[in-house]
Every structure is written in C-alpha cells, then in structure tokens.
Amino acid sequence: MSNLISVPKNGTLSNSNSNSNFSTLSHWLDDIFNRDFPSVLTSNFNTGMTLPQVNIKETADAFIVDMAVPGLKKSDFHIDLDNDLLSISTETKEENEHKDANYTRREFGYASFKRSFNLPESVDEDAINARYEDGILSILLPKKEEAKQKPVRNIEIS
Known part of the structure; x- marks a missing residue:
C-alpha cells in the first residue's frame, strides 16, 4: 500500500521520492535507537518495549x-486523527517500592511509542474503527464509496 506514508518518531515526513539505496538521516537515527543494545548499557532504563512492527494491507x-x-490493555492506546495524519501511541509507567527492615528498594519503569501515518484521500475518516484482541491492534480504514474498486463489467458491442 504505497499511499500510506510512515512518519518517523521525530515527526518529519519521509520522502517517498528518495532513492531507496541511500538512507535518510531519520531512518539512520531510527535504526540506531531501535537496535538492541547490550544489556549492560540499557539495564537501568530499558523496559523492553520497542517500536512495534506494523502490517498494512489494502483490500x-x-x-x-x-x-x-x-501485554497492553486497550485503554493504554491513544489513536488520533489530525488532518489525514493517523497517530497511534501508548505510554506506560510502572513504579515498585519494596521496604524491608534494613533497606528500601524503588524501581521505576517507563515505556512509550508513537507511530504515525499519512492517510490517502480515499479513506472515509468518519468510518475508521479499531479493536485490540490477543495482542494485536487492528485499525480498519474504510475507503470512500467512490474510491472502492468496482467489479469487472462486460461491455457489449452494438
């Protein structure tokens, strides 16, 4: 589905006309920050959440x-539509405190992500719906009637 354009985490639009052999700076930065770092470097702040992969199918x-x-609840998600820009995000915070006679241990956790997509004009924005089931968030973006594919029709010659 070439009409949806992924927007990197930094909010800039990717150039769909760029040569795919040359990485843009934003893709390069995304690669760096999404790479698995050794646990020694990330053990104090990594909560295990990475940028989720997305499958987009056109019917x-x-x-x-x-x-x-x-591992999330449907209430953890925020799905926004702003001028043909669909944004999916979540933010989770966790705080644990254990007290014992001789020590106090406090642990904090924070995880978030945001994925954004430019919607094609053919999407009926008023009919968009989403569901979350078995760890999969599915968003249905129905097409406007005039954009739907019409069945093949045989034209008789007179």
Whole structure:
C-alpha cells in the first residue's frame, strides 16, 4: 500500500521520492535507537518495549493496519486523527517500592511509542474503527464509496 506514508518518531515526513539505496538521516537515527543494545548499557532504563512492527494491507474496500503490541490493555492506546495524519501511541509507567527492615528498594519503569501515518484521500475518516484482541491492534480504514474498486463489467458491442 504505497499511499500510506510512515512518519518517523521525530515527526518529519519521509520522502517517498528518495532513492531507496541511500538512507535518510531519520531512518539512520531510527535504526540506531531501535537496535538492541547490550544489556549492560540499557539495564537501568530499558523496559523492553520497542517500536512495534506494523502490517498494512489494502483490500478493495479498505486499508487494514495491524500492529503487534502484546501485554497492553486497550485503554493504554491513544489513536488520533489530525488532518489525514493517523497517530497511534501508548505510554506506560510502572513504579515498585519494596521496604524491608534494613533497606528500601524503588524501581521505576517507563515505556512509550508513537507511530504515525499519512492517510490517502480515499479513506472515509468518519468510518475508521479499531479493536485490540490477543495482542494485536487492528485499525480498519474504510475507503470512500467512490474510491472502492468496482467489479469487472462486460461491455457489449452494438
């Protein structure tokens, strides 16, 4: 589905006309920050959440965005639509405190992500819906009636 354009975490739009053999600075930075660092470097602040992978499928009637995000609740997600920009984000915070007679241990955890996509004009924005089931967030982006593929029609010659 070439109409949806991924927007990197820094919010800048990727150039769809760029030569795919040359990485842009934003892709290079995304690669650096999404790479698995050795646990020695990240053990104090890594919560294990990475930028989730997205599958986008186009059918005759809709686009379907599936995102694998296990371990969350549907209330953890924020899905916003702002001028044809669909943004999916979550933010989780965790704080544990253990007290014993001789010590206090406090641990903090924080994880978040945000994925954004430019929607094509063919999407019926009023009919978008989402569901979260078995660790998969699915967003249905129905097409407008005039954008739906029409069945093949045989035209008789008179």
